[in-house]
Amino acid sequence: MAASYSSITQRERNPxxxxxxSATHADQCRFVCIYxxxxxxxxxxxxxxxxxxxxxxxxxxxxxxxxxxxxxxxTIVTEPNRLYCREESREPQQRGRVRVQLKNADNTLIKxxxxxxxxxLFYLVEMIPKLKTRTGNQQQQQQQSQQGGGKGKKR
Numbered sequence: 001m002a003a004s005y006s007s008i009t010q011r012e013r014n015p016x017x018x019x020x021x022s023a024t025h026a027d028q029c030r031f032v033c034i035y036x037x038x039x040x041x042x043x044x045x046x047x048x049x050x051x052x053x054x055x056x057x058x059x060x061x062x063x064x065x066x067x068x069x070x071x072x073x074x075t076i077v078t079e080p081n082r083l084y085c086r087e088e089s090r091e092p093q094q095r096g097r098v099r100v101q102l103k104n105a106d107n108t109l110i111k112x113x114x115x116x117x118x119x120x121l122f123y124l125v126e127m128i129p130k131l132k133t134r135t136g137n138q139q140q141q142q143q144q145s146q147q148g149g150g151k152g153k154k155r
Contacts, residue, residue, distance in 0.1 A: 024105040028077055031099035032117045035084040036060045039125050048086040050118075055125045062096030064134075068127045069120070074110060075101040 023030055037048040041056035049056060062080060069076050077099040087094050102114055114120050128134060 025103035025107060026101065026105040028099060030103075031075075031077060031101050032120065034065060034098045034100060034117070034120060034124075035082075035087075036062060036065060036094070036096065037084045037087060038121055039128075046086075047088075048084060051121055051125055055122070057125060057128050059093070060124070060128055061093065062098060064128050064131060065098050065124060067131070068124055069098065069100055072111070072114075072123065072127075074114065074120075 035048065036059075037043050038050040039057050039060050040049060041053055041058050043049040043056075062078060066076060066078050078096065079099065080096045082097040083090065083095050084097070100114075100120055101110060102116075102120070103109055109115060114123070
């Protein structure tokens with residue numbers, strides 16, 4: 001006869017809480033995780049995009065996210081080898097995540113501008129296109145399209 005587990009609750013089986021009482025907002029386990037897929041315009045909502053398609057960015061990288069958030073004055077931890085669970089591609093360009101500290105140990109906000117994860121995502125969407133690496137690529141693409149860089153028909 002099979003043993004009945006209905007009398008034992010999850011808490012009794014695993015008494016250790018996910019966030020121990022000693023973990024403060026300054027501990028890395030309490031930082032907010034941001035994956036590039038959250039703001040990637042080439043992803044669908046089912047694939048993990050969390051901002052609107054009109055606001056999203058083409059193929060953001062962990063390095064771009066890191067640069068923007070460091071410049072904003074937030075405490076971050078970059079984890080380059082982490083893979084988003086919904087990511088189908090295991091390419092090195094698609095890997096990585098950034099952990100961001102939003103609150104101090106005493107539960108006060110580090111920056112009033114960033115109250116939630118969504119505030120950070122919308123800030124990233126606004127600032128990444130302004131990076132020099134992004135603006136240089138856009139100018140080159142515009143020049144190529146003006147010159148008629150595509151192959152034409154042979155006559």
